[in-house]
């Protein structure tokens with residue numbers, strides 16, 4: 620079998636048509652006799668790629684005109700520090716919703732720059748839910764959310780009005796569902812799930828909010844520097860941006876974000892239904908907060924877990940081992956994963972129930 624059923628959490632599956640075109644462009648990009656890897660980032664051809672990718676982001680997410688679309692580096696983890704470095708002044712407070720491993724990492728970095736108020740946490744139940752009720756100090760510099768908790772398998776579906784600027788880490792669900800960008804002041808996401816290969820970080824930010832950022836910041840950590848230089852203050856991650864462009868074109872062909880959202884709902888429904896039906900497995904996230912991107916579940920005992928991992932591997936299923944803090948399994952159902960792969964996983968669970976005793 621050439622292609623495995625790749626349920627990896629990121630880097631993750633990308634559409635094979637995108638891989639093929641990217642591979643071709645590594646050898647000879649657009650018949651130019653040059654590889655995409657060897658052209659200048661200042662060439663008109665590559666500047667065109669940056670522009671097209673920004674326009675695709677704008678079109679697919681209906682980004683309002685008064686927002687900037689930036690391509691940065693350093694992964695979402697650099698954003699954990701860059702956000703407070705730009706927007707949290709010493710002696711001031713920022714608010715964070717603690718929904719899991721990555722939210723905690725963001726909180727840790729913010730504490731280096733100012734006071735952090737954790738408005739609510741779901742740590743009490745191993746992050747199996749999204750806290751519903753909390754108050755945000757109106758004096759807070761911002762509230763920080765993690766829209767999809769990649770490790771714990773929970774997702775925020777309701778971003779209620781807050782009264783303070785809203786910042787959201789959307790690394791693992793951006794482009795998987797419709798969002799209203801105008802509800803946020805700054806959105807960030809590492810590329811390596813639904814956007815493209817690792818390397819670039821997407822930032823979408825309200826201009827008026829960016830204008831308010833602190834001034835004495837190293838250039839590479841300063842959003843305004845990237846905005847003023849069309850994301851090319853320094854050499855950008857050329858290949859990652861190029862493949863993101865191909866991937867977003869593919870997404871447009873799928874009916875855009877609303878088209879893919881329907882498919883993602885269908886995939887998640889199918890897998891959760893089997894988890895709920897099959898007596899050998901159970902889900903870890905509370906039902907109303909279940910993520911459509913990362914489906915976390917456990918086997919009834921360690922022996923069944925070990926055996927099912929081997930059983931599934933035999934069917935070409937890879938990437939389903941859960942993260943160590945949750946254990947069990949995590950099946951990531953990102954945009955490029957076809958429904959047929961989910962069917963293979965579900966059939967494997969059905970067959971496993973039959974043979975396991």
Ligand code: PMP
Nearest residue numbers: 694695696721769788790791809
């Ligand atoms: N936030 C979330 C929600 C993530 O899933 C990840 C990575 N999987 C990160 C942040 C960290 O991203 P990076 O590895 O790009 O720094």
